[in-house]
Amino acid sequence: MLDRQLQEKIIQAALLEPKSVQQQFLKLMEESGEAAQAYLASINASGNGYKHLDINATKEELVDSLLVILAILVKLDCQPLELHKLLEQKTEKWLNHQVKDE
Template sequence: MFDQQLQEQIIRAAQSEPKTVQQQFLKLMEESGEAAQAYLASIKASGNGYKQLDINDTKEELADTLLVVLAILVKLDCQPSELKELLQKKTQKWLDHQTKSK
């Protein structure tokens, strides 16, 4: 999903981030709220239409959320190979659960 250059850039940015892990978790909640708000506005949910946000705004906010998650993982010393293994394991678990639900 990420090429090597982008992966390295994300890691450098995360390593230089001055926020603590605890502060990053709070930032994650903030970004998640912004993503939800953008999505609600994009579908013109009651009380949100005035915000003039569309699906592209939602995608941007979700990208912000993803970057915060990646920054937390870097701060927790999660190496790219470890993250790949975790994602493979969790994706398989997700797929297995979907198969059992049918």
């Protein structure tokens, strides 16, 4: 999903980020809330229509959340190969827990 150049830019930005890991976890909660708000508005959920947000706004907020997560991983010294391995392991576990239609 990420080419090497983009990966390096994300790592550079994460290393320059002045927020502590604790502050970034709080930022993640903020971004997650914004993604939820955007999605609720995009499906015209009661009380959210006035925000006039669409599915593209939801995608943007989810990417913001993803970038914060990646920044936290960088600050926790998670190297690209380690992240790749963890993603493979967790994806395999996820797939193994999916309900199979018979």
